[in-house]
Amino acid sequence: MxxxxxxxxxxxxxxxxxxxxxxxxxxxxxxxxxxxxxxxxxxxxxxxxxxxxxxxxxxxxxxxxxxxxxxxxxxxxxxxxxxxxxxxxxxxxxxxxxxxxxxxxxxxxxxxxLLPEIPGFAECWGKTVIHCPYCHGYEFSDQATGILAPADQALEMVKLISNWTSDLRLFLMGDKVLDHQERDSIIEKGVRIISQPIVEVGHAKGALKHLVLADNSQEPMKALYARLxxxxxxxxxxxxxxxxxxxxxxxxxxxxxxxxxxxxxxxxxxxxxxxxxxxxxxxxxxxxxxxxxxxxxxx
Ligand SMILES: Cc1cc2nc3c(=O)[nH]c(=O)nc-3n(C[C@H](O)[C@H](O)[C@H](O)COP(=O)(O)OP(=O)(O)OC[C@H]3O[C@@H](n4cnc5c(N)ncnc54)[C@H](O)[C@@H]3O)c2cc1C
Missing domain, CATH: 3.50.50.60 (FAD/NAD(P)-binding domain)
Structure with missing residues (x-):
């Protein structure tokens, strides 16, 4: 021993x-x-x-x-x-x-x-699908960016990430829904709220190109913040x-x-x-x- x-x-x-x-x-x-x-x-x-x-x-x-x-x-x-x-x-x-x-x-x-089982997500994790703006936000300044967050953390995330880019869209995850006032203040800032689930992360060797949504439409972007x-x-x-x-x-x-x-x-x-x-x-x-x-x- x-x-x-x-x-x-x-x-x-x-x-x-x-x-x-x-x-x-x-x-x-x-x-x-x-x-x-x-x-x-x-x-x-x-x-x-x-x-x-x-x-x-x-x-x-x-x-x-x-x-x-x-x-x-x-x-x-x-x-x-x-x-x-x-x-x-x-x-x-x-x-x-x-x-x-x-x-x-x-x-x-x-x-x-706990990464979601979305094709392409794991390949981009830590490269262009990121958890923290202080660690990786500067590199994506002013770029087209998504936020994937539960409804109760969405407004906080939108406020924070707006400091790095105004080209933002919000994807909600989980069962919770956005409170009306929060929804209005997010939309007022020009952030699109997308309710279609993400079904695939399109990328080239971890460099995010676009998100594929459930209706088969694509959202081009360079980075996605994920509150996992x-x-x-x-x-x-x-x-x-x-x-x-x-x-x-x-x-x-x-x-x-x-x-x-x-x-x-x-x-x-x-x-x-x-x-x-x-x-x-x-x-x-x-x-x-x-x-x-x-x-x-x-x-
Ligand atoms: C994708 C990603 C990117 C990041 N980028 C940055 C960045 O740019 N800048 C920054 O400041 N922070 C960054 N972070 C955060 C940073 O990596 C963490 O805060 C940091 O690694 C925490 O250190 P830690 O020692 O607590 O845990 P970890 O670094 O996770 O290490 C834990 C260690 O414990 C070991 N371990 C666990 N269980 C056992 C066991 N039972 N027996 C033996 N060993 C065990 C693991 O194998 C591992 O080696 C990032 C985090 C992620 C997820």
Whole structure:
């Protein structure tokens, strides 16, 4: 049985950032990572200082090289399957049959985007079908753009995206309907509301050309913002009884403490503001806080 001060599950930006703080604090730390970050389909990551426009894998590769250079950091490629125990002694197993224990656990396991089964959608995801204007909006400034959103988020999205382009049309998804006042204010701004469902995303190697609608008509456009549902990637979250926010994110305090003592959560799995910067920031805080806790415990 391998024993660590801290085991971090998820070795992308959030997990690596926590590991950097822990490695520099000389804490024996293991990172377990399945190697499947949510942004792998996007060719360029934006809005993170010093790395604007860099491929997401390149940012993670540099970060990993710097983190595992600290002698107290171990790396395990694989899936963490089970998590049990309590503060001071957590137990976990991996898909390769490793049994591990640790005093603290950090979840940096991220989210899974639930893509609709529309032909062409997955091929464009992260390239021209995008989730966030701060990450990719600038590249589509003043271009013909669609918004695919549930009715209760539609007006908020239209207001936000109007800052990048006024050439907008709105596609509603789900069962909810637009409130009359909201509908009127969207139309007043010159945004067309299209009720026909999207049946295909026409593209060339991920570059969006047009959307094909149920009546077989086509809407030419360069980008589509999609507010997709997400789910937690890690399966052991509900068996551990961790409290979840209404949005589906793990409940955490400012330092990353979850509702279960000794378990921290950082990055996408716990934060609505989804970005590399948030992942790095929240990981960094949790790493430092755990070190402080252990230092006080051991003094
Ligand atoms: C398509 C797309 C494009 C994006 N573009 C940008 C951008 O341009 N700029 C920006 O700032 N942000 C961007 N984001 C957001 C950004 O990618 C995320 O906020 C960031 O990746 C979150 O980091 P994370 O470490 O929390 O999670 P992730 O990066 O998703 O990593 C989670 C890691 O945990 C691992 N994992 C999960 N479960 C287990 C388990 N049981 N055992 C072991 N490992 C596990 C996964 O394999 C993965 O490696 C984008 C997101 C998407 C979806």
């Amino acid at each position: 391998d024993h660590y001060d801290v085991i971090i599950i998820g070795g992308s930006y959030a997990g690596l950032s926590a590991a950097m703080a822990l490695g520099r604090s000389r804490r024996n730390t293991l990172i377990i990572d399945a190697g499947d970050p949510c942004n792998s389909s996007t060719p360029r990551s934006h809005n993170f200082l010093t790395q604007d426009g860099v491929a997401p894998g390149e940012i993670a590769t540099i970060a990993k090289a710097q983190v595992i250079n600290y002698p107290t950091i171990d790396w395990h490629s694989g899936h963490a399957l089970e998590l049990t125990g309590e503060k001071g002694l957590f137990r976990m197993t991996t898909d390769q049959g490793r049994a591990l224990t640790s005093r603290r656990v950090i979840l940096a396991t991220g989210l899974r985007d 549902p997400t789910e937690q990637k890690a399966d052991f979250i509900s068996p551990m009884g961790l409290a979840i926010q209404p949005s589906g994110h793990l409940e955490v305090d400012l330092f990353g403490n979850t509702s279960v003592e000794g378990i921290y959560a950082v990055g996408d799995c716990a934060h609505l503001m989804r970005s590399v910067a948030t992942a790095v920031y929240t990981g960094n805080i949790a790493g430092a806080m755990i070190n402080k806790e252990l230092a006080e415990e051991d003094f």
